[in-house]
Structures are given as structure tokens and as C-alpha cells.
Amino acid sequence: xxxxxxxxxxxxxxxxxxxxxxxxxxxxxxxxxxxxxxxxxxxxxxxxxxxxxxxxxxxxxxxxxxxxxxxxxxxxxxxxxxxxxxxxxxxxxxxxxxxxxxxxxxxxxxxxxxxxxxxxxxxxxxxxxxxxxxxxxxxxxxxxxxxxxxxxxxxxxxxxxxxxxxxxxxxxxxxxxxxxxxxxxxxxxxxxxxxxxxxxxxxxxxxxxxxxxxxxxxxxxxxxxxxxxxxxxxxxxxxxxxxxxxxxxxxxxxxxxxxxxxxxxxxxxxxxxxxxxxxxxxxxxxxxxxxxxxxxxxxxxxxxxxxxxxxxxxxxxxxxxxxxxxxxxxxxxxxxxxxxxxxxxxxxxxxxxxxxxxxxxxxxxxxxxxxxxxxxxxxxxxxxxxxxxxxxxxx
Numbered sequence: 470x471x472x473x474x475x476x477x478x479x480x481x482x483x484x485x486x487x488x489x490x491x492x493x494x495x496x497x498x499x500x501x502x503x504x505x506x507x508x509x510x511x512x513x514x515x516x517x518x519x520x521x522x523x524x525x526x527x528x529x530x531x532x533x534x535x536x537x538x539x540x541x542x543x544x545x546x547x548x549x550x551x552x553x554x555x556x557x558x559x560x561x562x563x564x565x566x567x568x569x570x571x572x573x574x575x576x577x578x579x580x581x582x583x584x585x586x587x588x589x590x591x592x593x594x595x596x597x598x599x600x601x602x603x604x605x606x607x608x609x610x611x612x613x614x615x616x617x618x619x620x621x622x623x624x625x626x627x628x629x630x631x632x633x634x635x636x637x638x639x640x641x642x643x644x645x646x647x648x649x650x651x652x653x654x655x656x657x658x659x660x661x662x663x664x665x666x667x668x669x670x671x672x673x674x675x676x677x678x679x680x681x682x683x684x685x686x687x688x689x690x691x692x693x694x695x696x697x698x699x700x701x702x703x704x705x706x707x708x709x710x711x712x713x714x715x716x717x718x719x720x721x722x723x724x725x726x727x728x729x730x731x732x733x734x735x736x737x738x739x740x741x742x743x744x745x746x747x748x749x750x751x752x753x754x755x756x757x758x759x760x761x762x763x764x765x766x767x768x769x770x771x772x773x774x775x776x777x778x779x780x781x782x783x784x785x786x787x788x789x790x791x792x793x794x795x796x797x798x799x800x801x802x803x804x805x806x807x808x809x810x811x812x813x814x815x816x817x818x819x820x821x822x823x824x825x826x827x828x829x830x831x832x833x834x835x836x837x838x839x840x841x842x843x844x845x846x847x848x849x850x851x852x853x854x855x856x857x858x859x860x861x862x863x864x
Contacts, residue, residue, distance in 0.1 A: 479512075506578075513555075513579040514572040521559040554583055561586035564594035567601045577605065580613035588620040591635065592627045621741045625733035632733065633743040636662065637835055663740035664750075671717075672698055720747045725812045748812070749834035753805045776805045776817065784822050791826035792848040793833075793840070798826035806830055808840065823848065 473481070486505070493501055523529060524537040534540035541552035558579075562569040568585050571577045585604060589597045597604070600623060607619050625632040645659035661669060676694035677687070685693070723731035724744045734747035753776045776784075785800040803824040809815030823840070825833065832838040832850070839851035 507575045510578045511573070511575045513582075514569075514575075517555065517559040517562055517572070517582075518569075520555055521563055524556065524559070554586075557590060558582055558586045561589045561594065565589065565597060565601055567605060571605050571608075577608045578613065581608040581616055584608075584613055584616050584620050588624060591624050591631060596627050618735070618741055622732050622735075625741070625743060626730050629729065629731070629744055633745055633835060636743045636746065639663070640831070640835075663736065664742055664746060667736040667740060718742070718747060718750060720744075720751075725751060727812075743835065745834045748810060749804075749830055751812070752807050752810070752830070776822070780817065780819065780822070781805055783819055784824055787819070788824040790824065791829055792823045793825055793829035794848070794850050796826055796829060800824060802826050804830045806833065 490498070490501060520537065520541070523540075529537045529540035532540060532544070534543065538549065538552045538556055541547050541555065542549055545552070547555070562572065562582070565585060568577070568582060572579075572582050585597065585601075585608075588604075604616070604620065604623070608616050611619070621632070624635075640662040643660055643662055643665060645657070648656040648658075673691055673694045676697055677690045683690075718734045718736055720734040721732060724734055724747055727744055727748065731744055733741040733743055735741050784805055788800075790796065790800065791798045791803050803826050805822050806825040807815045807817070808821050808823060811817060815821050829838075829850070833840060837853035839853075840848045841851050843849050
């Protein structure tokens with residue numbers, strides 16, 4: 470009689486696992502759950518190795534599948550996204566031997582490895598191999614979400630333009646759907662980019678602290694906080710002058726200056742944003758500078774970069790609306806933009822300031838559009854390609 474295969478023994482062990490877990494006391498359960506998770510991740514490592522071999526063999530075509538992803542969807546109970554991610558992981562591990570070894574040992578989880586694979590897809594496996602050891606070291610002490618922040622910062626250092634392009638693609642996917650009332654309820658569904666999500670979380674968290682004898686769930690407190698935000702004005706005057714919503718971003722001087730190889734901005738609420746997003750937000754922001762010596766003791770706080778209310782009112786009185794082309798968005802939907810950014814010596818004075826709605830402000834910073842003053846004092850938008858050509862002619 471042939472010995473049972475390893476898979477048969479694993480299946481038998483899984484059949485026995487629920488009963489064994491039921492015999493454990495509560496104090497022992499935590500360790501058992503950790504070990505169960507390690508078994509699942511090591512199984513994913515074996516699965517990735519098999520997927521890579523299966524794809525190279527082309528054997529999936531014998532079942533009529535057009536790709537290994539299609540085969541995984543049909544036969545392994547995976548969604549299209551989950552199947553594609555596992556194929557991406559399998560391919561990346563072929564080029565990242567240290568990561569494959571750590572994965573097989575159970576030192577890192579499947580989600581850690583998925584972060585490594587996405588990073589390799591964005592900047593190339595050669596670039597990731599150079600820092601593979603340090604990324605794996607980080608993975609051993611960080612959860613996958615924290616590792617994503619480290620990986621995004623690495624991507625920004627390697628190719629800031631590509632990181633910005635990815636952030637712009639994410640921004641284009643944003644949406645919010647509010648359903649019609651049904652059974653007394655309205656369903657919200659949507660996606661926000663990292664910046665928008667951080668702003669929303671920051672605003673909601675301020676109103677989510679439970680009061681005395683507050684028996685609401687966190688989800689209910691979050692829903693109530695959102696409705697309360699919509700009921701009242703969110704700070705400052707009706708036009709946007711004065712205090713702004715508080716969004717904390719940590720960024721180096723090199724990031725503000727747009728220096729090649731600088732790190733991305735780090736949102737206190739979680740996630741990172743490209744350097745050009747930091748520069749857009751810094752057009753009208755309070756700054757806290759922490760010096761290199763005695764940092765916390767010698768912290769210097771000032772808000773000299775925030776547009777003073779009187780200056781904002783003067784810009785509004787002059788521009789009346791977003792100055793970009795024929796845009797007619799009113800002042801309350803605009804930011805004050807520095808024509809010459811203050812990190813490059815541009816003053817926070819009326820001649821160097823214009824009103825731009827948030828969409829056009831983003832276009833000027835993240836998407837590379839320019840502003841050119843035409844007849845009657847109006848500003849026209851200059852597409853990125855034309856702007857590059859003009860710079861080339863003047864060079």
C-alpha cells in the first residue's frame with residue numbers, strides 16, 4: 470500500500486485541526502492561531518513555486534485556458550485579482566531569491582511578499598535586489614501596511630516620476646456613489662486616493678471619540694461624524710480664508726525643493742504622497758521645522774507659509790474665481806497657488822499668488838501643466854508637452 474502523499478497528510482491534519490483547537494484553553498489559543506497563519510503562508514510559498522513551474526510548462530492550455538490566470542480562476546476558486554496577484558508573486562520570486570527563501574521558511578507572510586512583488590513590478594527586480602535584504606529585515610518587524618509605506622518611499626527615491634504617475638492613476642479612480650433611499654437606508658460606496666482618504670479619516674476621527682455612556686459602534690460613530698461634517702462648515706470663512714482642515718505631512722527639505730532622489734511625503738494618518746503633491750499642499754500651509762540638533766527641544770514652529778486671511782481676501786477680490794482658462798469655480802472652491810513656489814524664493818505676496826480650483830491646482834503640480842498669462846489678465850493652461858517644447862527652445 471502506497472504511503473499517503475504530503476498533500477493527503479496535510480488534508481488529514483486540517484481535518485483534525487478544529488477538534489485539537491477546541492481542546493486548547495484560551496491562554497494557548499493565541500499561539501495556535503499564529504502557527505496556523507504560518508502554515509497558511511508557507512502553503513502560499515509552495516503554491517507560488519508550483520504556479521511558476523506550471524506557467525512555464527504551458528500545461529494550463531491542456532484544459533483550454535488561455536492563460537495561467539484564467540486557469541487559476543476556474544480551478545482554484547480565486548477571483549481574477551487574486552489569481553493575477555499570485556502569478557505576479559510567483560514571477561517576482563523567480564528573480565528575488567532571498568525573498569523566496571524567507572517566504573519558504575515562514576519569516577515573512579504572503580502579504581509581505583506581495584508588497585515586494587508590486588515594488589519589483591513598478592521599479593524593476595534589479596532595483597529591488599539591491600535593497601532586498603533591508604526590505605526583508607523591515608518586513609520581519611513591520612506589518613504589510615507599514616512595509617508598503619517603506620516600499621513606496623523606495624519607489625519614490627528610485628523613480629519619482631513613475632511614483633507620481635501611479636498616484637495620478639489612483640486619483641483618477643476616485644468616485645463616490647450615494648444610493649437612493651431603500652428601506653430607510655442610503656448606501657455609500659466609493660474610492661479615495663491616499664491624500665483624500667487621509668483628510669477624511671482625520672476629519673472623522675476628530676468627531677468619533679465616544680462620549681459618556683456612548684454605546685454606538687465605531688462604524689456608527691464614523692457615520693455620525695460624516696453627517697456632522699456635512700451639517701456644518703469645515704473651518705474658516707465661507708470662502709476658505711483662515712484655518713484649514715488639519716492634514717499633517719512629514720517631508721524633508723529635499724522633498725519640498727523637488728530634489729531628485731528625495732523621499733515621498735509621509736501622511737501622519739497613514740500612506741505616502743509624491744513630492745509634487747507635497748509641494749501643492751505646501752502652497753498654503755503652516756510649517757513646523759525640526760532642526761538637526763536637539764530636535765524636540767529646539768523645535769521651531771511658525772506659519773509663515775500659510776496665506777494670511779487678509780492676503781487671501783485680496784487675492785479673491787482681484788481674481789474672483791479660479792484663474793485657469795475659462796474655469797468659473799468660485800473662491801470657496803479654490804486654493805491660493807504660488808506662481809513661483811516659496812521653496813524657490815517665491816514670496817507670499819499678491820503679485821505671486823493666484824486662485825486655482827483644486828482640480829486645476831492638481832493639474833499644475835502633479836500633472837505638469839503650466840500657467841501663461843494672456844490678454845485681459847487671464848491665465849491660460851499650457852499642456853505639459855507644449856511646456857516641455859517651450860523649455861527646450863529656450864535652452
